Amino acid sequence: MSAVIVLIVLWQAVCSLGIVDSFMLPSPVSVISALISELPVLAQHSLVTLAEAFIGLLCGITLGFVIAVLMDRFEPLYRAFYPLIVITQTVPTVAIAPLLVLWFGYEMMPKIILITVTTFFPIAVGLLEGFRSSDKDSVNLLRAMGAGENHIFRHIKLPGALPQFFSGLRISASYAVVGAVISEWLGGFSGLGVYMTRVKKAYSFDKMFAVIILISVISLLLMKLVDLIHKKATPWERSQKK
Amino acid sequence: MSVLEVNGVSKSFENESIIKDVSLHLDEGEIVALLGVSGSGKTTLFNIIAGLSKPCCGEVLFEGENITGQPGKISYMLQKDLLLPHKSIIDNVSLPLVIRGEKKKAAREKAAGYFSEFGLEGTEKKYPFQLSGGMKQRAALLRTYLFSEKVALLDEPFSALDMLTKASVHEWYLDIMNKIRLSTLFITHDIDEAILLSDRIYILTGRPATITKEIIIREAKPRNGDFRLTEEFLGYKRKIISCLDGDNAV
Numbered sequence: 380m381s382a383v384i385v386l387i388v389l390w391q392a393v394c395s396l397g398i399v400d401s402f403m404l405p406s407p408v409s410v411i412s413a414l415i416s417e418l419p420v421l422a423q424h425s426l427v428t429l430a431e432a433f434i435g436l437l438c439g440i441t442l443g444f445v446i447a448v449l450m451d452r453f454e455p456l457y458r459a460f461y462p463l464i465v466i467t468q469t470v471p472t473v474a475i476a477p478l479l480v481l482w483f484g485y486e487m488m489p490k491i492i493l494i495t496v497t498t499f500f501p502i503a504v505g506l507l508e509g510f511r512s513s514d515k516d517s518v519n520l521l522r523a524m525g526a527g528e529n530h531i532f533r534h535i536k537l538p539g540a541l542p543q544f545f546s547g548l549r550i551s552a553s554y555a556v557v558g559a560v561i562s563e564w565l566g567g568f569s570g571l572g573v574y575m576t577r578v579k580k581a582y583s584f585d586k587m588f589a590v591i592i593l594i595s596v597i598s599l600l601l602m603k604l605v606d607l608i609h610k611k612a613t614p615w616e617r618s619q620k621k
Numbered sequence: 622m623s624v625l626e627v628n629g630v631s632k633s634f635e636n637e638s639i640i641k642d643v644s645l646h647l648d649e650g651e652i653v654a655l656l657g658v659s660g661s662g663k664t665t666l667f668n669i670i671a672g673l674s675k676p677c678c679g680e681v682l683f684e685g686e687n688i689t690g691q692p693g694k695i696s697y698m699l700q701k702d703l704l705l706p707h708k709s710i711i712d713n714v715s716l717p718l719v720i721r722g723e724k725k726k727a728a729r730e731k732a733a734g735y736f737s738e739f740g741l742e743g744t745e746k747k748y749p750f751q752l753s754g755g756m757k758q759r760a761a762l763l764r765t766y767l768f769s770e771k772v773a774l775l776d777e778p779f780s781a782l783d784m785l786t787k788a789s790v791h792e793w794y795l796d797i798m799n800k801i802r803l804s805t806l807f808i809t810h811d812i813d814e815a816i817l818l819s820d821r822i823y824i825l826t827g828r829p830a831t832i833t834k835e836i837i838i839r840e841a842k843p844r845n846g847d848f849r850l851t852e853e854f855l856g857y858k859r860k861i862i863s864c865l866d867g868d869n870a871v
Contacts (some may be wrong), residue, residue, distance in 0.1 A: 524720050
C-alpha cells in the first residue's frame with residue numbers, strides 16, 4: 380500500500396515539475412477529477428461491461444465445469460482433449476477478437492464468446508486438478524460403503540475441489556473484465572472499452588487513465604467478492620489454517 | 622453360525638504372492654484380532670473381505686452368502702479416521718445411510734440418536750478439525766456402526782493415537798462394544814491391544830502371509846485396564862511373542 384502512495388506522489392511530482400508534458404502524462408489530480416466528472420457516463424458504460432463480463436464468466440464456469448467433470452470421469456477424453464484445451468489458451472485473445480466480431484457482429488454475442496473462451500480454462504484446470512487429487516483412502520472408504528461414482532463425486536470430489544475452483548475463479552473473474560474491455564475495443568456501441576477508444580481518439584489522456592483505474596478497481600473488487608464467497612462456501616477451511 | 626467366513630483366500634500382485642490360503646471366521650458378537658507385523662498383507666486381506674479387491678482364489682461369506690468382490694456389505698474403518706473435512710460430524714456419521722439411499726434428514730435423525738451413547742454429544746454441528754484425535758475416532762466408529770450393525774472391519778483403528786489417548790479410547794471401546802455387540806475383526810500390530818480387546822487372536826506370519834496360530838483369550842468381559850497387569854495377560858503375551866519371533870527376524 381505504501382509503495383502505491385510513493386508512486387502516486389512521485390507521479391504527481393513529475394507532472395507538477397513539468398518534467399513530462401501534461402498532455403502526454405496527466406497528473407494524478409487531473410485523472411481523479413476526470414474520474415469524478417465522468418462518473419455518470421462511466422457508470423453507464425461500466426454496467427454494460429460488467430453485464431458482458433458476468434454473462435461470459437457464467438458461461439465460462441459452466442463450460443469449465445462440464446469439461447472438468449467429463450475429463451475426470453472418462454480417462455480417454457482427458458488424454459484426447461487436454462492438450463487441445465491447452466492449445467486454445469496459447470491463441471492470443473486480441474488475435475481472435477476481430478474474427479469473432481466479423482462472425483458475430485457488434486452486439487453482445489462475440490464479447491460473451493471471447494470471455495467464455497478465456498475464462499473457462501482456469502476453472503476447468505482448477506477443478507480437474509481438485510478432482511484428481513481426491514484422497515484415495517476416502518474414496519476407498521466410500522466404495523466399501525457401496526458408493527457409486529455419483530456418490531464419490533458428490534461427497535468427496537466436488538467439495539474437495541472447491542479451493543482449487545475458487546483460485547481458478549479468482550483469475551477468471553479478472554480475465555472476464557479485461558476480456559470484455561478488449562472485445563469492446565474492436566467494435567461495439569457502449570462499454571468501458573468503447574469509451575476507452577473514444578477518449579483515446581480525442582487525446583483526452585486524463586480520461587483514459589481514469590478508465591484504466593476504474594477497470595483495475597472493478598477487477599480488484601470482483602476478486603475480493605470471489606474471496607468472500609470462497610470463505611462463505613468453505614467454513615471448514617477457516618480455522619484450519621490458523 | 623458365523624457372521625463372517627473367509628475360506629482359503631489367496632492374493633498375489635505382479636506374480637508376488639501376498640497372502641496364501643487364509644481361512645478365518647467371526648462369530649456373532651465376537652471381537653477378533655488379526656495380529657501381524659507391518660507389511661504382512663493384513664490390509665490386503667481386509668480389502669478383499671470388504672469387497673474392494675478380488676482374491677485369486679477363495680471366497681468370503683457374509684451370513685452364509687457369498688459376497689466375494691462385492692463392496693457395501695461389510696463396514697470398514699481405516700487406520701486414519703477419514704472423516705470428510707467439509708462435512709459436519711453429524712453428516713459424516715450419517716454418510717453411510719445417505720449412500721444407502723436414505724434421505725439426508727432421516728439419516729441425520731437416525732444418527733443423532735447414537736451421539737450420547739458414543740460419547741459424542743455436542744459435536745453434531747462441529748467440523749472434524751475441531752475435534753480431538755480420540756473424538757474423531759469415536760465418530761469414525763459410529764459411522765462404521767451406522768453402516769452395518771452386524772460386521773465391522775477395523776484396520777489399526779487406534780494406531781494413530783498417542784499412548785494416553787489410546788488407553789482411554791480402549792476403555793471407551795470395550796464399554797461401547799459391550800453395549801452394541803458389533804461383531805468385529807480388527808487389525809493390529811500392538812500385542813497388548815490385541816489381548817486386551819479381543820476374544821480370539823489370529824496370528825498372521827510369513828511371506829506370503831498365512832494364519833499360523835489362533836489364540837483364544839479366556840478373560841471375562843467387561844475387562845478393564847487392570848487386566849494388562851495380570852499373570853494371565855503376560856502368559857498370552859509370551860505365547861504371542863514366541864509365535865511372531867521367527868517373522869521379526871526377517
